[in-house]
Amino acid sequence: MLSTIEKLLFLLLSLTTAYFAYQTARKMIAVIGRGHGSPDWGAALKRLPKVLGRTLSLSPVWRARPLVSFFHALIAWGFIFYLLVNLGDLLEGYIAGLNFLGEGVIGDLYRLFSDLFSASVLAGMIFMLLRRFAARDQALSTREETLLHPDAVRGRQRDSLIVGAFVILHVGARLAGESFQIGLHGADRWQLFANLLSLLSAGWSENALIIGEHIGWWLALGSIMLFVPYFLYSKHVHLIFAPINFLLTPEFSSPGELEALDFEDQSIEQFGASRLEDLSFYQIMDAYACIQCNRCQEVCPAYETGKVLSPAALEINKRYFINQEINALAAGEASSQTLLEFAIPPEAVMACTACGACTNICPVGNDPMRDILDIRRSMVLMENNFPEQWQNAFRGMERTANPWGVPPSERMKWAEGFDVPTIDLNPAPDLLWWVGCAPATEANAQKTAQAFAQILKRAGVNYAVLGQQEQCTGDSARRAGNEYLFYELALGNVEMLNEVAPQRIVTTCPHCLHTLKNEYRAFGGEYEVIHHTELIDELIAAGKLKLDGGKTGPITFHDPCYLGRQNEILIAPRDILNSSGAQLVEMARHGEKSFCCGAGGAQMWKEEEHGQININRRRFQQAAETDTDTLAVACPFCMVMMQDAAKAEGRQIQVKDIAQIIVEGMEE
Numbered sequence: 204m205l206s207t208i209e210k211l212l213f214l215l216l217s218l219t220t221a222y223f224a225y226q227t228a229r230k231m232i233a234v235i236g237r238g239h240g241s242p243d244w245g246a247a248l249k250r251l252p253k254v255l256g257r258t259l260s261l262s263p264v265w266r267a268r269p270l271v272s273f274f275h276a277l278i279a280w281g282f283i284f285y286l287l288v289n290l291g292d293l294l295e296g297y298i299a300g301l302n303f304l305g306e307g308v309i310g311d312l313y314r315l316f317s318d319l320f321s322a323s324v325l326a327g328m329i330f331m332l333l334r335r336f337a338a339r340d341q342a343l344s345t346r347e348e349t350l351l352h353p354d355a356v357r358g359r360q361r362d363s364l365i366v367g368a369f370v371i372l373h374v375g376a377r378l379a380g381e382s383f384q385i386g387l388h389g390a391d392r393w394q395l396f397a398n399l400l401s402l403l404s405a406g407w408s409e410n411a412l413i414i415g416e417h418i419g420w421w422l423a424l425g426s427i428m429l430f431v432p433y434f435l436y437s438k439h440v441h442l443i444f445a446p447i448n449f450l451l452t453p454e455f456s457s458p459g460e461l462e463a464l465d466f467e468d469q470s471i472e473q474f475g476a477s478r479l480e481d482l483s484f485y486q487i488m489d490a491y492a493c494i495q496c497n498r499c500q501e502v503c504p505a506y507e508t509g510k511v512l513s514p515a516a517l518e519i520n521k522r523y524f525i526n527q528e529i530n531a532l533a534a535g536e537a538s539s540q541t542l543l544e545f546a547i548p549p550e551a552v553m554a555c556t557a558c559g560a561c562t563n564i565c566p567v568g569n570d571p572m573r574d575i576l577d578i579r580r581s582m583v584l585m586e587n588n589f590p591e592q593w594q595n596a597f598r599g600m601e602r603t604a605n606p607w608g609v610p611p612s613e614r615m616k617w618a619e620g621f622d623v624p625t626i627d628l629n630p631a632p633d634l635l636w637w638v639g640c641a642p643a644t645e646a647n648a649q650k651t652a653q654a655f656a657q658i659l660k661r662a663g664v665n666y667a668v669l670g671q672q673e674q675c676t677g678d679s680a681r682r683a684g685n686e687y688l689f690y691e692l693a694l695g696n697v698e699m700l701n702e703v704a705p706q707r708i709v710t711t712c713p714h715c716l717h718t719l720k721n722e723y724r725a726f727g728g729e730y731e732v733i734h735h736t737e738l739i740d741e742l743i744a745a746g747k748l749k750l751d752g753g754k755t756g757p758i759t760f761h762d763p764c765y766l767g768r769q770n771e772i773l774i775a776p777r778d779i780l781n782s783s784g785a786q787l788v789e790m791a792r793h794g795e796k797s798f799c800c801g802a803g804g805a806q807m808w809k810e811e812e813h814g815q816i817n818i819n820r821r822r823f824q825q826a827a828e829t830d831t832d833t834l835a836v837a838c839p840f841c842m843v844m845m846q847d848a849a850k851a852e853g854r855q856i857q858v859k860d861i862a863q864i865i866v867e868g869m870e871e
Contacts, residue, residue, distance in 0.1 A: 461576060503560060547578065552578050655862045763838035
């Protein structure tokens with residue numbers, strides 16, 4: 204098809220493009236390599252089939268925005284198939300008389316899908332351009348008070364316009380070229396859209412159709428050569444990095460599981476992340492994988508309630524900063540600004556509730572929450588920069604092993620009159636109940652502990668509590684960024700628990716559950732840990748708890764972030780409520796998409812950052828929309844936050860832990 208001159212010209216263009224693309228890719232890899240850690244290639248190989256399935260199905264994308272996801276899928280699937288199409292067109296251009304994949308069934312299907320995907324890509328891209336530039340979908344924007352890199356303000360619009368224009372040119376030219384070929388050789392029943400387009404060139408001369416075919420080929424494939432060097436700097440490089448992100452990012456047992464810092468290594472001078480290069484390699488790679496869709500921002504409780512935090516802006520700022528300093532960073536130079544200067548301001552860092560909603564919803568596997576908590580670590584450990592109110596909680600954990608500052612001698616006061624055995628009295632229990640700081644010391648949460656004690660007694664469970672030996676797991680310290688305090692608490696707790704050697708641990712606090720189950724492994728603590736809702740569900744199923752089933756009135760259930768989203772315990776609480784005879788009415792945001800109560804990320808111990816409304820009040824309003832008379836919870840922090848919100852909102856909805864509801868429904 205191509206003349207000799209055309210072949211040489213395209214070869215020269217391809218080599219030039221390959222050179223510039225290689226230089227850019229080399230720098231990108233060097234920048235990612237500045238982060239600490241390295242990929243586990245063995246794990247990546249095992250993960251490959253799963254990642255391929257996820258990439259082809261686009262499964263992470265479908266979890267939100269179904270209409271947008273549909274049109275995005277039309278583009279993505281089309282471009283995956285176009286890898287084959289572009290190869291075929293290239294070979295046909297260079298090899299005279301070649302009909303790629305022939306005229307048989309395979310060739311017919313190839314032309315059919317080429318035609319269908321050409322139309323689907325064009326439809327998808329037109330929809331996306333109209334959404335951004337005509338409808339101006341607010342989901343794609345970020346509030347002015349949120350820190351956004353100066354280049355990103357205009358750059359995102361520019362990228363979308365350039366990429367949209369390229370896609371329409373690339374695919375449209377290819378479809379037009381096929382229509383000219385049909386004009387030359389006759390209709391092709393396998394190419395409906397190309398046939399229709401060929402009607403526009405009906406009556407053209409043979410020479411005009413040949414010229415049109417050549418122009419279509421050059422615009423389709425030549426545009427790729429011109430676009431690739433720019434593509435690597437645009438947000439659309441996520442097409443490459445999203446699958447790589449899923450392949451190389453370490454797998455954690457829970458989104459909220461944090462990596463331990465090694466305080467024994469005297470060579471470490473930086474704890475946490477102050478600059479871009481202090482992040483791990485996969486955290487830097489997140490910036491390239493980011494699709495800039497703002498889904499994480501959309502589900503962030505801090506952003507939704509008017510705070511300056513936007514997890515999307517954090518990733519976007521990282522990417523534009525890398526583009527700005529890629530030469531220096533690739534050469535091993537220190538970044539010119541700290542993360543707090545260009546990526547995220549201190550106020551936004553302190554607004555994060557560590558709920559994991561951003562990590563959970565991201566369609567490309569990014570984890571902005573991990574960045575934020577690493578930045579917190581640096582602020583607290585390296586700069587001693589944190590809210591004064593946290594000092595009281597830190598002091599309590601240091602001196603009395605709980606953030607409330609209640610002395611160990613009062614740890615068991617909640618249990619007076621409830622016949623609760625300690626490990627000293629029952630050294631070999633079937634079940635160790637980790638009570639937790641809140642149920643042991645906070646008045647409202649104590650009611651949950653007392654109700655659970657009644658349930659265990661009624662069911663005849665052989666259990667014990669640690670009593671005065673129990674201390675804070677350190678969850679709040681870790682998520683506040685005080686990793687050293689967490690480190691000390693974790694070491695002490697693991698040593699004590701390994702001596703007790705519990706068969707099984709149960710706790711009413713999802714934060715204790717998460718820490719004991721997922722994070723103590725790094726300190727030598729391997730335990731089977733369950734939540735009290737799971738145990739209650741087991742006891743009901745085994746017939747050890749008899750309920751009268753007479754609970755009347757509708758109930759809605761608030762999924763705690765560290766129960767549902769972080770540890771995937773979603774069914775047991777609902778099974779229990781159904782067993783009680785309650786009429787369960789789900790909130791609009793429930794299950795793994797639940798909205799945070801506002802206490803996580805050590806927010807329990809300080810005032811909220813400035814915003815339009817407090818997070819707990821927004822969540823309570825969502826509960827009130829169900830028009831129920833009871834709000835069921837399964838976390839002591841959620842209990843406190845929802846009761847405070849009920850008072851602030853002046854509503855009569857009762858806030859009760861599931862254990863309390865079950866005690867009310869137990870047969871006499």
